[in-house]
Amino acid sequence: MAAEVILDVRDLRAYYRILKGDVKAVDGVSFQVRRGEIVGIAGESGCGKSTLAHTLMLRKPPLTHISGQALFLGRDIMAMGREEFRQLRLRKISIIPQYALDALSPTKKLGEFVADLVREHGIPADRAFWAKVEERLRFVNLDPKVLDQYPIELSGGMKQRAIMVVSTILNPELIIADEITSALDVSSQRFAASLLVQLRDEGIIGSAIFITHDLAILYQIADSLLIMYGGHIVEAGPVDTIVHEPRHPYTQALLNSLPKVGVQVKDQRLEGIKGTPPELLEIGPGCRFRERCPYRTERCEQTPVTEAITPEHTIACWHHREIGGERVG
Amino acid sequence: MAEHKKDPIMSVEQVTKIFSSGVFFRSYTTAVQDVSFKMYPGTVLSLIGESGSGKTTMGRMILKLLRPTAGKIYFHGRDIATIRGKAERREYYRRVQGIFQDPFSSFNPLFRVDRVFDQIYDVFFPELPAAERQARTREALLKVHLHPERTLAHFPHQLSGGQLQRLLIARALLLDVEILVADELISMLDASTRMGILNLLVDICRSTGMSVLFITHDLALGYYISDYTMIMHRGRLVEQGATHEVYHNPVHPYTRMLFRSVPDIGRRWDPKERFIPEQVSREIEEFYSANRGRGLVQVSPNHAVLMSLD
Numbered sequence: 001m002a003a004e005v006i007l008d009v010r011d012l013r014a015y016y017r018i019l020k021g022d023v024k025a026v027d028g029v030s031f032q033v034r035r036g037e038i039v040g041i042a043g044e045s046g047c048g049k050s051t052l053a054h055t056l057m058l059r060k061p062p063l064t065h066i067s068g069q070a071l072f073l074g075r076d077i078m079a080m081g082r083e084e085f086r087q088l089r090l091r092k093i094s095i096i097p098q099y100a101l102d103a104l105s106p107t108k109k110l111g112e113f114v115a116d117l118v119r120e121h122g123i124p125a126d127r128a129f130w131a132k133v134e135e136r137l138r139f140v141n142l143d144p145k146v147l148d149q150y151p152i153e154l155s156g157g158m159k160q161r162a163i164m165v166v167s168t169i170l171n172p173e174l175i176i177a178d179e180i181t182s183a184l185d186v187s188s189q190r191f192a193a194s195l196l197v198q199l200r201d202e203g204i205i206g207s208a209i210f211i212t213h214d215l216a217i218l219y220q221i222a223d224s225l226l227i228m229y230g231g232h233i234v235e236a237g238p239v240d241t242i243v244h245e246p247r248h249p250y251t252q253a254l255l256n257s258l259p260k261v262g263v264q265v266k267d268q269r270l271e272g273i274k275g276t277p278p279e280l281l282e283i284g285p286g287c288r289f290r291e292r293c294p295y296r297t298e299r300c301e302q303t304p305v306t307e308a309i310t311p312e313h314t315i316a317c318w319h320h321r322e323i324g325g326e327r328v329g
Numbered sequence: 330m331a332e333h334k335k336d337p338i339m340s341v342e343q344v345t346k347i348f349s350s351g352v353f354f355r356s357y358t359t360a361v362q363d364v365s366f367k368m369y370p371g372t373v374l375s376l377i378g379e380s381g382s383g384k385t386t387m388g389r390m391i392l393k394l395l396r397p398t399a400g401k402i403y404f405h406g407r408d409i410a411t412i413r414g415k416a417e418r419r420e421y422y423r424r425v426q427g428i429f430q431d432p433f434s435s436f437n438p439l440f441r442v443d444r445v446f447d448q449i450y451d452v453f454f455p456e457l458p459a460a461e462r463q464a465r466t467r468e469a470l471l472k473v474h475l476h477p478e479r480t481l482a483h484f485p486h487q488l489s490g491g492q493l494q495r496l497l498i499a500r501a502l503l504l505d506v507e508i509l510v511a512d513e514l515i516s517m518l519d520a521s522t523r524m525g526i527l528n529l530l531v532d533i534c535r536s537t538g539m540s541v542l543f544i545t546h547d548l549a550l551g552y553y554i555s556d557y558t559m560i561m562h563r564g565r566l567v568e569q570g571a572t573h574e575v576y577h578n579p580v581h582p583y584t585r586m587l588f589r590s591v592p593d594i595g596r597r598w599d600p601k602e603r604f605i606p607e608q609v610s611r612e613i614e615e616f617y618s619a620n621r622g623r624g625l626v627q628v629s630p631n632h633a634v635l636m637s638l639d
Contacts, residue, residue, distance in 0.1 A: 045519055141605050186546060186590045186591060187379065187590045187606035187609070189592070190589075190604055213519065216549070216592035216593060258549075259524075259547075259553040261549055261593050264553060264573075270524045271528075272521045272523065273522075274525075
């Protein structure tokens with residue numbers, strides 16, 4: 001049985017308005033997040049995945065909302081004023097931004113940082129609050145003593161855990177995690193990614209959007225996947241469907257380029273994707289992968305319509321029927 | 330490690346590097362401790378470790394950017410510490426080169442990318458006429474699958490990270506590089522572009538006999554590219570051997586922990602396991618004390634494990 005939809009993004013467009021024109025980084029994106037679901041957004045640098053997070057959370061010029069809605073618990077956050085949205089932030093919807101490791105103030109002890117942050121949001125940092133912070137720190141296997149330490153005294157993995165505790169302290173309905181594992185060592189990566197699942201299982205967070213370039217991590221923890229390319233969602237569906245039966249030529253090529261333990265160059269050569277992603281400045285219509293796509297035809301000059309292969313699995317490719325499923329992995 | 334028919338190009342013998350800091354209260358950090366390995370022609374050797382393991386320090390010592398506190402590094406049998414003077418150093422760098430993680434920092438943003446090639450010619454082949462220089466550059470670019478017209482005369486910001494890394498590989502090809510230290514070469518590149526670079530590196534290795542020290546934190550990439558694998562933890566090589574054996578039969582608790590954390594498509598992490606990375610320190614202590622006195626043990630002809638510190 002499908003759970004309640006808590007975030008419903010409909011045909012969202014957000015461009016960077018710069019002197020030269022519009023950089024169409026999020027260009028007609030639609031997806032849903034259900035309660036309890038971890039949605040993974042995967043794509044390469046410049047595909048618009050981080051812009052999508054920023055559009056939902058901290059829109060600042062030149063990033064401009066052009067059209068479309070993002071209904072969070074039934075209310076369109078794109079239509080909200082600054083103050084109205086501030087009431088939701090941290091409480092109901094929270095972000096763990098990219099480069100969060102550098103977000104901590106180097107001259108403030110972690111405890112002071114947390115106190116300032118919650119004060120900013122009008123939440124009293126009372127005894128009960130600190131008791132909760134300490135309990136959560138123990139939950140991530142950190143000694144509450146870290147509150148009395150400066151960021152420089154903590155390793156990257158420990159800082160990331162502390163940040164995850166802070167971002168989720170008010171039990172938000174939705175957390176957006178933007179590349180939270182990319183700067184970490186493999187062992188800390190596993191810890192941080194699994195922690196998100198644990199927080200969900202413990203009911204501390206409702207749902208999560210996990211943005212990363214690393215499909216292998218999403219395979220570990222996500223329930224469903226969105227594959228982004230050039231500001232579009234090219235394919236979306238349950239994680240096992242996308243990973244094992246990808247239908248979009250980009251998803252197929254991306255999966256084929258991933259190294260796996262057991263594959264050595266002397267036995268099997270993995271191929272990358274030739275060419276580079278398109279420049280999104282003032283980009284016209286058409287499939288954005290067409291320049292690099294082996295199945296390209298004239299039809300690809302028109303922007304593909306997103307079709308449902310099954311109720312859960314959608315794809316934006318004119319030729320997905322001819323291409324068919326390619327079993328990978 | 331296995332007996333090789335050929336002689337090693339480079340031989341690292343019991344190298345230790347201790348950094349000291351502070352003026353009044355001197356403190357010492359051991360970045361690399363008692364590390365030994367050999368590099369053979371035409372092979373890729375991976376040095377895998379997490380941040381702070383000492384892997385980059387090791388690479389820098391091979392590049393003579395740092396001097397070992399103890400131990401020796403031999404290049405074709407000669408102790409590299411004895412390589413002094415401009416002419417000798419130049420000769421060394423003609424054979425031993427490095428490429429680093431951030432390609433943008435290897436280029437001066439104010440100059441066109443051609444400058445990195447010109448520098449090579451000016452230093453190593455000053456008499457070479459301009460036409461010959463151009464021909465050699467073009468040839469090197471074609472070898473790394475770059476279009477000379479679309480890359481030369483461009484500024485670094487006009488090219489992608491992958492293209493810049495290829496340029497640096499092309500630059501190494503101008504010299505007769507025998508040892509290439511590739512430190513996190515592809516960590517900043519996207520999945521779709523890095524495979525091309527790795528394949529290229531392997532092809533060059535096989536065709537020219539160059540030996541690559543591939544320093545990485547990415548185990549899956551290390552597996553893909555390397556013939557031999559060394560796992561580094563807190564300055565020590567805790568496990569080393571033929572890649573296949575190290576990956577499929579890891580013995581050291583640190584290696585095992587690393588492999589448990591790799592996100593591999595097709596094999597999910599055990600959701601029931603309470604995975605806490607810092608627990609490995611205790612596991613290593615227990616492992617060392619249970620194997621006291623054994624030291625470095627050859628568990629198979631192609632696979633050695635550090636079983637204890639004494």
